[in-house]
Amino acid sequence: MSGPILEVRDLEKRYGARRAVAGVSLDVWPGEVLGIVGESGSGKTTLLSAIAGRVAPSAGSVTYDGRDLTELADVDRSRLIGDKIGFVHQNPRDGLRLNVSAGGNVAEKLMAAGARNYGALRETACRWLDRVEIGRDRVDDHPSKFSGGMQQRLQIARVLATQPQLVLMDEPTGGLDVSVQAKLLDLLRGLVDELGLAVVVVTHDLGVARLLAHRLLVMKDGLVVEHGLTDQVLDDPAHAYTQLLVSSVLQV
Amino acid sequence: MSSGYNFAYLDEPTKRMLRRSLLKAVAIPGYQVPFASREMPLPFGWGTGGIQVTAAILGRDDRLKVIDQGADDTTNAVSIRDFFAKTAGVATTLSTRDATVIQTRHRIPETPLQHGQIMVFQVPIPEPLRWLEPRETETRRMHAFADYGAMHLKLYEDVARYGRITTAYDYPVLVAGRYLMRPSPIPRFDNPKLDASPALMLFGAGREKRIYAVPPYTSVKSLDFEDHPFTIESWDRPCARCGAADSYLDEIITDDRGGRRFVCSDTDHCNQRLDAKEKAA
Ligand SMILES: [Zn+2]
Numbered sequence: 152m153s154g155p156i157l158e159v160r161d162l163e164k165r166y167g168a169r170r171a172v173a174g175v176s177l178d179v180w181p182g183e184v185l186g187i188v189g190e191s192g193s194g195k196t197t198l199l200s201a202i203a204g205r206v207a208p209s210a211g212s213v214t215y216d217g218r219d220l221t222e223l224a225d226v227d228r229s230r231l232i233g234d235k236i237g238f239v240h241q242n243p244r245d246g247l248r249l250n251v252s253a254g255g256n257v258a259e260k261l262m263a264a265g266a267r268n269y270g271a272l273r274e275t276a277c278r279w280l281d282r283v284e285i286g287r288d289r290v291d292d293h294p295s296k297f298s299g300g301m302q303q304r305l306q307i308a309r310v311l312a313t314q315p316q317l318v319l320m321d322e323p324t325g326g327l328d329v330s331v332q333a334k335l336l337d338l339l340r341g342l343v344d345e346l347g348l349a350v351v352v353v354t355h356d357l358g359v360a361r362l363l364a365h366r367l368l369v370m371k372d373g374l375v376v377e378h379g380l381t382d383q384v385l386d387d388p389a390h391a392y393t394q395l396l397v398s399s400v401l402q403v
Numbered sequence: 404m405s406s407g408y409n410f411a412y413l414d415e416p417t418k419r420m421l422r423r424s425l426l427k428a429v430a431i432p433g434y435q436v437p438f439a440s441r442e443m444p445l446p447f448g449w450g451t452g453g454i455q456v457t458a459a460i461l462g463r464d465d466r467l468k469v470i471d472q473g474a475d476d477t478t479n480a481v482s483i484r485d486f487f488a489k490t491a492g493v494a495t496t497l498s499t500r501d502a503t504v505i506q507t508r509h510r511i512p513e514t515p516l517q518h519g520q521i522m523v524f525q526v527p528i529p530e531p532l533r534w535l536e537p538r539e540t541e542t543r544r545m546h547a548f549a550d551y552g553a554m555h556l557k558l559y560e561d562v563a564r565y566g567r568i569t570t571a572y573d574y575p576v577l578v579a580g581r582y583l584m585r586p587s588p589i590p591r592f593d594n595p596k597l598d599a600s601p602a603l604m605l606f607g608a609g610r611e612k613r614i615y616a617v618p619p620y621t622s623v624k625s626l627d628f629e630d631h632p633f634t635i636e637s638w639d640r641p642c643a644r645c646g647a648a649d650s651y652l653d654e655i656i657t658d659d660r661g662g663r664r665f666v667c668s669d670t671d672h673c674n675q676r677l678d679a680k681e682k683a684a
Binding site for chain 1: 535547548549550551552553554555556559560562563564627628629630631
């Protein structure tokens with residue numbers, strides 16, 4: 152591939168008179184992790200939802216691998232996103248089927264993609280459980296019996312099993328205990344490196360951003376106020392708002 | 404025919420509404436068409452969806468057969484047959500071969516169906532994805548987008564838990580390569596009879612207000628895995644009455660000492676075979 156895998160141009164999302172996203176452009180290249188940081192209300196989650204096709208943008212374009220998602224028919228967009236783009240929800244309950252076994256959760260999208268061999272599906276599911284450090288003996292358990300951290304790891308296995316080229320993550324470690332967060336971050340970083348994934352990760356947690364992201368966008372009031380390499384943005388912020396964000400973290 | 408009823412009980416505007424839904428259902432095989440289900444003089448669970456479909460398609464020259472399980476003589480089958488004999492004055496029959504319309508709850512007859520015949524199924528729950536997704540808006544979207552990733556999940560869960568596909572009734576099928584469909588609570592033994600059948604298959608769900616159809620000669624594939632292929636039930640003995648080795652058998656308790664026999668669930672099929680044997684003897 153010669154160009155960015157994701158190109159967002161002049162994206163806007165208006166709710167009445169309010170502009171939740173007020174004209175954002177960004178590129179994500181294959182193998183690159185882009186972090187989007189900002190406080191709640193900055194528009195970062197709306198931006199991610201628009202990229203994921205979950206909310207319709209008011210203006211602008213979202214081009215994935217050369218195809219403008221905003222121009223596609225609903226059914227084609229849904230299929231393309233389902234096949235190629237993974238989405239990790241903050242709350243694993245939004246991304247899992249709690250009344251279906253862990254193995255079934257991982258196998259579902261493989262079956263959607265046409266896999267029809269039970270033995271192979273089960274082996275693939277078990278291998279993914281290995282990779283997210285869930286014991287194979289849990290493959291037939293329902294995720295409702297899992298801890299929050301295990302549920303999040305299962306969600307990640309479910310998303311990655313179909314080998315998406317782009318993964319969108321919304322506060323992937325939010326809602327977890329600090330010790331569990333650290334372990335999950337390590338796991339995520341390892342998987343992203345190993346699989347060479349392109350990732351857009353939205354977080355209010357600059358620690359998460361520093362650990363995962365190669366580049367950062369800082370959002371405020373629906374706009375990008377600063378962007379650059381992660382270390383550069385966090386260690387030497389140029390914009391007054393970023394300086395405030397960074398210093399407030401340091402005070403914690 | 405008793406006076407005081409319109410032909411086949413329902414008024415003509417209602418029948419026209421039903422026929423429009425039926426035509427749409429035939430045009431889009433396997434797709435669930437909503438319809439304005441009417442009160443019928445039978446409680447839900449007694450096949451009010453099937454009865455409305457039958458009422459909408461019956462003509463004066465039709466011969467109606469009604470089966471419940473495989474039998475023509477159960478209370479439910481007798482009530483429905485009497486209902487149409489009374490309200491439409493149509494001829495009724497126990498013979499699959501002679502019937503033009505066959506209303507059924509649990510079986511497709513063993514006698515091969517002919518072109519021109521119509522099967523009407525009484526459907527309790529039309530939505531094949533309901534076990535997984537309670538929201539109607541979401542199942543509609545899944546059908547519209549053919550988003551059927553979940554469709555094999557039930558079979559996966561079966562094999563994971565029991566080592567084999569245990570779904571015995573209402574086994575999910577894909578119709579004309581497009582729509583996922585519940586075939587109503589027929590045993591999976593009957594699923595192959597749906598595939599490329601010369602007869603028209605109509606499905607009516609009264610409580611859920613849905614109609615769907617499989618037109619003649621339409622592909623109906625039962626879902627499965629390569630390493631757990633779809634199979635039909637088989638028995639290690641033939642029918643104790645007629646000796647049929649290829650029909651669906653019911654277990655009958657014959658005494659209170661645990662005695663039991665296996666006989667054809669399709670009573671017309673069993674009787675026809677017995678008659679033929681007696682004539683030959
Ligand atoms: Zn028999």
